[in-house]
Amino acid sequence: MAWAVAHARARGAGALLLTVWEENHRGVRFYRRQGFVHVGDYDFPVGGKIDRNAKGWFIPVTLVDNPPEDSRLVVEEPFGPILPILKWRDEEDVIRRANDTRYGLGASVWGRDLAAVQRIGSRLEAGTVWLNEVHQYSPHQAFGGHKESGMGCENSLHGLMEYTNWQTVTLNKQAMQQTKRDDEAA
Numbered sequence: 001m002a003w004a005v006a007h008a009r010a011r012g013a014g015a016l017l018l019t020v021w022e023e024n025h026r027g028v029r030f031y032r033r034q035g036f037v038h039v040g041d042y043d044f045p046v047g048g049k050i051d052r053n054a055k056g057w058f059i060p061v062t063l064v065d066n067p068p069e070d071s072r073l074v075v076e077e078p079f080g081p082i083l084p085i086l087k088w089r090d091e092e093d094v095i096r097r098a099n100d101t102r103y104g105l106g107a108s109v110w111g112r113d114l115a116a117v118q119r120i121g122s123r124l125e126a127g128t129v130w131l132n133e134v135h136q137y138s139p140h141q142a143f144g145g146h147k148e149s150g151m152g153c154e155n156s157l158h159g160l161m162e163y164t165n166w167q168t169v170t171l172n173k174q175a176m177q178q179t180k181r182d183d184e185a186a
Contacts, residue, residue, distance in 0.1 A: 042064045042067055042073075043064070043065040043066070044062060044064060044065070045063050045065055046061060046062060046063040047059075047060040047061050047062030047063060047081075047082075048060075048062050048064070059080050059081060059082070061083075062081060062082045062083065063083050063085055064083065064084045064085065065085050066086060066087060067084050067086075069086075069097075071084075074086070075101065076103075077103050077105065091116065091119070091120055094120060095120060095123050095124065098124055099123075099124065099125045101147070102148045103147055103148055103149045104124075104126040104127060104146030104147040104148075104149045105127055105128070105145040105146075105149035105150065106126055106127060106128045106129070106130070106135075107121070107124045107126040107128075107129045107130070108129070108130040108131070108133070108134040109124070109129065109130075109131055109132070110132055117131050117132060125146050126146055126149075127143065127144045127145040127146050127150065128143055128144075137155070138155070139156065140155070141155060141156055142155055142158040143155050143156075143159070144159075
């Protein structure tokens with residue numbers, strides 16, 4: 001990751017690093033991920049080549065330098081070790097662009113200025129936001145997405161509630177008292 005940050009800094013004012021990772025490599029997802037790597041004329045400072053003769057369905061960690069804003073890599077969830085490196089102007093630009101998506105499963109914010117990291121992280125529209133770390137899970141913390149990245153959650157007491165049949169019962173005592181008075185008057 002240090003190399004990615006150094007590479008991004010060399011590109012200008014900063015870089016917005018967006019990544020989604022899934023450890024479960026299955027055939028359909030593998031072929032879908034290949035499309036993220038092999039669509040467009042991109043600059044790959046790391047990765048970008050899939051060894052089709054290798055055993056298994058694996059895509060190497062891939063960094064893509066400044067892909068177009070409307071590319072699949074930027075607007076969709078690749079669910080693979082594919083990371084676009086994008087230039088940005090200021091915090092507002094980063095937050096606006098990070099939230100300008102139909103998805104919101106997870107996000108991570110990295111930086112030395114912890115106040116800025118926390119400020120940005122609190123404004124991201126994602127179910128889980130990691131600050132200076134990524135993919136730290138616990139059975140005690142809820143995990144679920146926002147927007148089109150899911151409904152409900154897993155883990156924690158909140159996740160257990162997904163298996164609960166809730167029942168709400170209400171009682172209007174004033175109406176009962178009025179009915180009692182009406183019955184007594186009759």
